[in-house]
Amino acid sequence: MKTTDMLFSTLIPAGLAALLAFSPMTARADTLSDVSGRYNIQPSSRVGFTVTQVGGGGIAGNFKKFSGVFSLNSSDISRSTISFTLYPESVSTGQARVESFLRSDAVFDSANFPTITFKSTQIKQTSADTAEVAGILTARGKSSPANFQANLADHGKNSITFRVQGKVMRSRYGMDVGTPIYSNVVQFDMMIRGQRS
Amino acid sequence: MLRNSRDSFGLVSILFHWVIGLIFLGQIALGYLMVRVSDFTLQFSLYQWHKSFGFLVLGLSALRLLWKLANPRPRDPEHMNSLERVAAHAAHVILYLSLFIVPLTGWAVASSSPLQIPTFMFNLVVIPQLPITISDAAEAFWAASHAWLAYLSAVVAAGHILAALHHHFWKRDTILMRMLSPSAAKTGRNVN
Numbered sequence: 571m572k573t574t575d576m577l578f579s580t581l582i583p584a585g586l587a588a589l590l591a592f593s594p595m596t597a598r599a600d601t602l603s604d605v606s607g608r609y610n611i612q613p614s615s616r617v618g619f620t621v622t623q624v625g626g627g628g629i630a631g632n633f634k635k636f637s638g639v640f641s642l643n644s645s646d647i648s649r650s651t652i653s654f655t656l657y658p659e660s661v662s663t664g665q666a667r668v669e670s671f672l673r674s675d676a677v678f679d680s681a682n683f684p685t686i687t688f689k690s691t692q693i694k695q696t697s698a699d700t701a702e703v704a705g706i707l708t709a710r711g712k713s714s715p716a717n718f719q720a721n722l723a724d725h726g727k728n729s730i731t732f733r734v735q736g737k738v739m740r741s742r743y744g745m746d747v748g749t750p751i752y753s754n755v756v757q758f759d760m761m762i763r764g765q766r767s
Numbered sequence: 768m769l770r771n772s773r774d775s776f777g778l779v780s781i782l783f784h785w786v787i788g789l790i791f792l793g794q795i796a797l798g799y800l801m802v803r804v805s806d807f808t809l810q811f812s813l814y815q816w817h818k819s820f821g822f823l824v825l826g827l828s829a830l831r832l833l834w835k836l837a838n839p840r841p842r843d844p845e846h847m848n849s850l851e852r853v854a855a856h857a858a859h860v861i862l863y864l865s866l867f868i869v870p871l872t873g874w875a876v877a878s879s880s881p882l883q884i885p886t887f888m889f890n891l892v893v894i895p896q897l898p899i900t901i902s903d904a905a906e907a908f909w910a911a912s913h914a915w916l917a918y919l920s921a922v923v924a925a926g927h928i929l930a931a932l933h934h935h936f937w938k939r940d941t942i943l944m945r946m947l948s949p950s951a952a953k954t955g956r957n958v959n
């Protein structure tokens with residue numbers, strides 16, 4: 571009991587201080603206005619995905635190679651933009667045969683279509699630290715709208731990190747091989763770190 | 768009509784024979800082709816069809832075996848000598864065994880593969896994986912066993928088919944006819 575009391579007595583003031591620092595007024599005044607600018611997406615970002623399969627489990631992996639830029643406009647979030655390119659050749663699942671299948675012309679056809687691109691068309695703020703990013707995803711030469719949810723995860727003076735999640739229907743890009751054994755829905759879960767440029 | 772008698776196969780045995788026999792031969796052809804196509808998308812769906820039909824053979828064969836145990840087997844024609852009888856029965860036993868062992872080893876291929884691709888029979892039922900070792904080596908072993916057993920059974924089936932044709936066109940007996948129609952023993956030609 572003694573130790574927990576002590577823990578609380580130190581944690582609570584610390585938590586209050588943190589809450590104050592991030593309260594909407596101070597955040598808008600001190601931090602969010604600071605985040606305006608142009609950022610390069612850092613290689614330390616993580617672009618993970620999962621595809622579920624019938625009977626449970628599925629394929630989980632990530633893309634090792636990607637690049638992109640985004641510009642944030644904190645006074646009018648809707649004027650922010652992002653463009654992102656990933657190289658499907660860099661797909662990694664921990665299973666070499668799954669990877670070569672994904673790279674093959676059955677899925678990404680990375681020999682003929684070395685990049686998958688996303689360009690935002692509209693960004694809408696949905697809460698103090700979340701936004702909905704709508705855009706056009708182009709893969710295998712096919713373009714179709716796709717939506718992602720961005721969550722502000724962390725930011726410093728020159729860097730900012732968003733957790734970005736979204737579902738992509740792979741059939742729209744001519745990649746529906748293996749459905750319905752493997753879901754048509756690819757769930758993306760990404761940590762996008764930007765460094766001010 | 769539905770059941771076998773001492774002279775003829777009933778309709779159920781006849782249907783089991785032809786439905787299973789045709790799918791089995793189709794599976795040999797499909798198996799041979801699917802491992803050789805270069806288009807991955809096509810190959811993926813051919814494999815799924817192959818697994819689905821393979822389980823259909825396995826399920827139907829289990830029912831067929833129960834049916835066989837509950838029915839008499841039609842007599843062999845008297846003109847067959849003992850060597851012919853032994854060869855015919857040995858072939859039937861091997862074919863019956865193949866109907867179980869070939870799909871079971873196929874199931875082992877799918878279950879041991881590190882790819883762990885689920886079997887979703889005709890996109891209707893998920894078939895669980897067998898609880899066996901998963902590794903590239905195990906998969907290679909089961910794939911080789913499955914292939915050898917499948918092709919060996921194809922050789923036996925070829926002999927079996929030639930023998931049936933031999934009975935019909937050379938010996939002109941009712942062997943083939945009685946596997947085609949339950950009433951063949953009465954109405955068909957019979958040289959006995």
Ligand code: HEM
Binds near residue numbers: 802825
């Ligand atoms: C009626 C039963 C079956 C027959 C006659 C059959 C026959 C064959 C044949 C001829 C091959 C090609 C072998 C080669 O040339 O390498 C093959 C391959 C294969 N079969 Fe079957 N099969 C049957 C059932 C099944 C079942 C039930 C499964 C799985 C659930 C299965 C899974 C496979 C797989 C995965 C391969 C590819 C092996 C490889 O990668 O080399 N088969 N089968």
Ligand code: HEM
Binds near residue numbers: 787931945
């Ligand atoms: C497509 C060509 C085929 C023909 C013309 C054919 C013909 C026949 C005939 C005439 C019989 C009856 C033999 C008798 O009266 O003793 C028979 C029995 C049998 N056939 Fe076939 N068959 C064919 C394919 C197959 C295949 C592919 C299989 C195996 C997968 C098979 C498995 C059997 C078995 C197990 C029996 C014994 C049935 C029993 O006595 O319960 N047949 N077949």
